[in-house]
Amino acid sequence: MAKLLLFALGTAHLATACQRDPHLLDDSKLTQTFHLVPREAAPFPPVWTDHEEILHTSFSTASIDRWLSYYTHGDHIAGRNKSIAVETVKTWTELGASASLVEYEVFLNYPKEQKLVLNWANGSQYEAQLYEDALEEDETTGYPESRGLPAFHGYSASGLVEAEYAYVGRGHKDDFAALTAANVSLAGKIALTKYGGPFRGVKVRNAEKHGMIGVVMFTDPGDDGPQEAKGQAVYPNGPARQPSSVQRGSVAQINQYPGDPTTPGYPSKPGVERVSNPPNLPKIPSLPISYRDAVPLLKALDGHGVSGKAINRGGWIGGLNATYNTGPAPGVTLSLTNIMGNKITPIWNVIGIINGTNADETVIIGNHRDAWIIGGAADPNSGSAIMIEIIKAFSELLKRGWKPRRNIIFASWDAEEYALIGSTEWVESHLSFLTTTALSYLNLDIAVSGPFPSAGATPELRTLALEVMKKVVYGNGNRTLYDVWHALYQFRPEDNGFTNLGSGSDYTAFLPLGIGALDFSMGGSSTTPVYHYHSNYDSHHWMKTMVDPDFSIHATVGQFITLLGYHLADDALIPFDMETFARNVNYMVRDLVVETMRLDTDSGEIQRRINITALDAAAKTFQTVTSNFAALTASKEFLDNECRVVAANKKLRDVQRLFVREEGLSGRPFYKNALYAPGRDDGYRAQTLPGSTEALQDGNLPLCREWNLWLADRIDEASELLVSV
Ligand SMILES: *[C@@H]1O[C@H](CO)[C@@H](O)[C@H](O)[C@H]1NC(C)=O
Ligand SMILES: *[C@@H]1O[C@H](CO)[C@@H](O)[C@H](O)[C@H]1NC(C)=O
Ligand SMILES: *[C@@H]1O[C@H](CO)[C@@H](O)[C@H](O)[C@H]1NC(C)=O
Ligand SMILES: *[C@@H]1O[C@H](CO)[C@@H](O)[C@H](O)[C@H]1NC(C)=O
Ligand SMILES: *[C@@H]1O[C@H](CO)[C@@H](O)[C@H](O)[C@H]1NC(C)=O
Ligand SMILES: *[C@@H]1O[C@H](CO)[C@@H](O)[C@H](O)[C@H]1NC(C)=O
Ligand SMILES: *[C@@H]1O[C@H](CO)[C@@H](O)[C@H](O)[C@H]1NC(C)=O
Numbered sequence: 001m002a003k004l005l006l007f008a009l010g011t012a013h014l015a016t017a018c019q020r021d022p023h024l025l026d027d028s029k030l031t032q033t034f035h036l037v038p039r040e041a042a043p044f045p046p047v048w049t050d051h052e053e054i055l056h057t058s059f060s061t062a063s064i065d066r067w068l069s070y071y072t073h074g075d076h077i078a079g080r081n082k083s084i085a086v087e088t089v090k091t092w093t094e095l096g097a098s099a100s101l102v103e104y105e106v107f108l109n110y111p112k113e114q115k116l117v118l119n120w121a122n123g124s125q126y127e128a129q130l131y132e133d134a135l136e137e138d139e140t141t142g143y144p145e146s147r148g149l150p151a152f153h154g155y156s157a158s159g160l161v162e163a164e165y166a167y168v169g170r171g172h173k174d175d176f177a178a179l180t181a182a183n184v185s186l187a188g189k190i191a192l193t194k195y196g197g198p199f200r201g202v203k204v205r206n207a208e209k210h211g212m213i214g215v216v217m218f219t220d221p222g223d224d225g226p227q228e229a230k231g232q233a234v235y236p237n238g239p240a241r242q243p244s245s246v247q248r249g250s251v252a253q254i255n256q257y258p259g260d261p262t263t264p265g266y267p268s269k270p271g272v273e274r275v276s277n278p279p280n281l282p283k284i285p286s287l288p289i290s291y292r293d294a295v296p297l298l299k300a301l302d303g304h305g306v307s308g309k310a311i312n313r314g315g316w317i318g319g320l321n322a323t324y325n326t327g328p329a330p331g332v333t334l335s336l337t338n339i340m341g342n343k344i345t346p347i348w349n350v351i352g353i354i355n356g357t358n359a360d361e362t363v364i365i366g367n368h369r370d371a372w373i374i375g376g377a378a379d380p381n382s383g384s385a386i387m388i389e390i391i392k393a394f395s396e397l398l399k400r401g402w403k404p405r406r407n408i409i410f411a412s413w414d415a416e417e418y419a420l421i422g423s424t425e426w427v428e429s430h431l432s433f434l435t436t437t438a439l440s441y442l443n444l445d446i447a448v449s450g451p452f453p454s455a456g457a458t459p460e461l462r463t464l465a466l467e468v469m470k471k472v473v474y475g476n477g478n479r480t481l482y483d484v485w486h487a488l489y490q491f492r493p494e495d496n497g498f499t500n501l502g503s504g505s506d507y508t509a510f511l512p513l514g515i516g517a518l519d520f521s522m523g524g525s526s527t528t529p530v531y532h533y534h535s536n537y538d539s540h541h542w543m544k545t546m547v548d549p550d551f552s553i554h555a556t557v558g559q560f561i562t563l564l565g566y567h568l569a570d571d572a573l574i575p576f577d578m579e580t581f582a583r584n585v586n587y588m589v590r591d592l593v594v595e596t597m598r599l600d601t602d603s604g605e606i607q608r609r610i611n612i613t614a615l616d617a618a619a620k621t622f623q624t625v626t627s628n629f630a631a632l633t634a635s636k637e638f639l640d641n642e643c644r645v646v647a648a649n650k651k652l653r654d655v656q657r658l659f660v661r662e663e664g665l666s667g668r669p670f671y672k673n674a675l676y677a678p679g680r681d682d683g684y685r686a687q688t689l690p691g692s693t694e695a696l697q698d699g700n701l702p703l704c705r706e707w708n709l710w711l712a713d714r715i716d717e718a719s720e721l722l723v724s725v
């Protein structure tokens with residue numbers, strides 16, 4: 001069993017964020033072993049303090065069901081539903097988190113005319129169905145808005161193009177390199193690409209770079225666990241993907257910068273100056289289609305260009321009945337119509353506040369509210385329903401006269417789906433408040449789409465997160481969340497199951513300010529029902545019949561975030577584990593050395609030229625300093641001295657700000673955190689030490705050296721800050 005789990009977890013990535021293609025744990029034994037795992041280190045029932053018990057037991061699964069139903073029965077595409085925001089303000093305020101609407105005026109586009117036709121060489125045509133089948137069992141799939149709004153890509157370029165087309169795999173830059181090496185003609189053609197791998201916007205940008213004039217993106221059921229082709233029934237009758245389901249989504253390049261594309265780096269207030277031709281938006285049109293519609297398009301390429309086998313790239317050949325040849329097929333063309341309507345239009349964040357006794361320290365908890373479709377039961381509204389229960393839990397303490405030590409801010413973001421807009425604009429309007437007071441940002445997005453917990457987190461939050469998991473009951477069973485986490489991730493001692501944060505959800509705008517974050521969700525595996533990401537089938541009906549019938553997994557997520565927020569906001573000493581933080585800085589340096597060695601043909605020469613030694617020495621010293629800091633701040637003598645605790649808290653709040661580099665990464669000034677940024681080639685995954693690593697990969701050794709010396713200097717400053725308290 002140990003080996004199996006190690007394999008499964010070492011090779012797969014869990015879904016953590018909304019703009020991310022949910023990847024699956026790919027071991028079919030996993031679900032089984034997971035249910036057999038005995039209780040581990042955490043006592044059951046958990047041992048709670050009075051406050052923890054009040055917070056944990058205030059959760060009502062019936063209320064979660066009701067609120068989820070509310071949030072999943074109306075159009076709430078970004079900027080289109082003010083009433084749902086107003087209702088959220090009213091509810092949060094009644095519960096005691098004084099809330100208000102915070103409006104921005106942002107650039108969005110909505111679909112007007114969408115059409116895709118395949119023209120065979122014999123003159124026959126096939127037209128793709130750009131909406132999803134209405135299912136009798138699933139009410140909201142039959143709403144007129146579901147039918148009236150075609151599947152589209154947010155921020156796609158308007159255009160009418162007709163050309164031969166080529167299949168380009170997942171549209172990664174290495175896929176294009178393989179196509180170029182095989183002499184497949186791309187310029188002037190339309191790209192047929194499948195989801196998975198790089199972020200949508202990155203696929204379109206790569207096609208654009210190769211002179212292609214349009215993009216069609218399909219979902220390949222070969223990436224799913226349960227599959228129709230393997231004899232499993234499709235939704236709503238079974239766990240496999242509904243064949244007409246389409247993944248919508250944004251094609252903005254959030255790894256260049258997130259937020260309103262027309263106001264890079266500053267808030268989108270009315271009347272503000274706007275960039276007229278945003279550099280992070282695509283220039284060529286694109287459309288998403290279902291796998292049912294992808295079959296004739298792929299099949300028409302069979303026998304043309306280079307075969308999928310000859311291209312020989314992992315994931316190139318999928319689960320549909322075709323050879324996945326590159327094409328193009330002579331005389332076989334696509335006519336792609338994508339007319340978008342542009343608008344500068346209001347969006348509405350909901351911001352709720354519980355003031356702390358200490359105004360200088362703030363914890364933020366957020367989830368977005370907009371979805372591409374009527375439902376959005378997992379993405380994002382499992383979180384919207386949970387947020388109400390989280391606030392209700394804190395209100396139970398407020399009713400008893402409690403006031404948190406620190407401010408707690410709750411956020412329901414709008415327009416996350418287009419480019420993390422609501423959160424980014426809000427952060428850009430509160431730079432100095434956040435820089436001076438924010439401790440951590442806790443994010444929910446796709447909070448529940450399956451039973452398996454996963455999380456990305458900055459390292460200082462990981463130990464606290466594990467401790468809090470021991471206090472949370474998993475589902476309605478007799479295990480803690482920690483037991484389940486431990487069962488899944490016990491073979492990852494280096495990171496304890498946590499990933500680094502790249503991009504894909506609303507924590508993205510916080511990290512560049514040096515504010516640590518945690519992003520938590522419950523996702524599926526290769527044996528649980530397929531998650532219909534960004535599709536009409538991400539509905540209340542799907543959630544209730546396929547994922548969390550009694551809403552106990554929703555409650556678990558809420559209880560975890562509540563207790564985590566409670567400890568961050570109310571513990572006398574901020575519960576950051578700086579020793580783990582320093583250990584991870586050392587891992588980052590090690591990974592940079594590994595990357596250097598991969599590129600170093602003249603053994604050791606590159607390492608010398610980029611001054612890895614100085615960086616490595618600084619990181620090692622930092623490790624020693626933080627170990628001493630941890631020992632010192634754990635002592636009774638220290639904790640009894642309020643002045644020293646207050647002084648240490650200031651340092652804990654500020655230490656990560658040292659890693660903010662004002663000018664940002666080269667070519668990406670928005671991304672200012674020198675420890676992590678979203679990957680350039682992928683868009684979702686984190687790149688650690690991005691300044692150094694990217695310079696190294698570009699062969700710019702002087703720049704890499706400059707980053708390394710800067711980092712060494714900042715790490716030394718961090719050591720100086722923590723060396724005494
Ligand atoms: C806004 O969303 C709510 C809740 O889902 C829904 O009841 C209402 O009909 C929606 N309003 C519009 C204009 O679509
Ligand atoms: C044209 O070719 C397509 C694909 O092979 C086929 O489905 C269609 O029936 C053909 N049309 C005619 C008129 O032969
Ligand atoms: C691609 O074209 C170049 C130049 O015409 C040729 O040398 C090379 O062998 C071709 N490669 C393949 C895989 O056909
Ligand atoms: C797959 O496609 C081939 C060739 O187009 C066809 O003969 C075969 O019946 C198809 N198989 C299935 C399972 O649809
Ligand atoms: C919270 O504190 C801020 C700043 O002191 C103040 O403006 C605001 O009115 C307070 N809000 C509540 C609900 O007490
Ligand atoms: C936990 O509950 C399951 C049934 O839900 C039961 O089979 C098992 O024995 C219980 N384990 C413990 C340790 O109570
Ligand atoms: C950086 O490395 C060079 C040699 O490559 C060395 O001369 C210089 O002293 C180093 N600088 C620092 C700050 O370590």
Ligand SMILES: [Zn+2]
Pocket residue numbers: 017018019368379380416445446
């Ligand atoms: Zn989302």
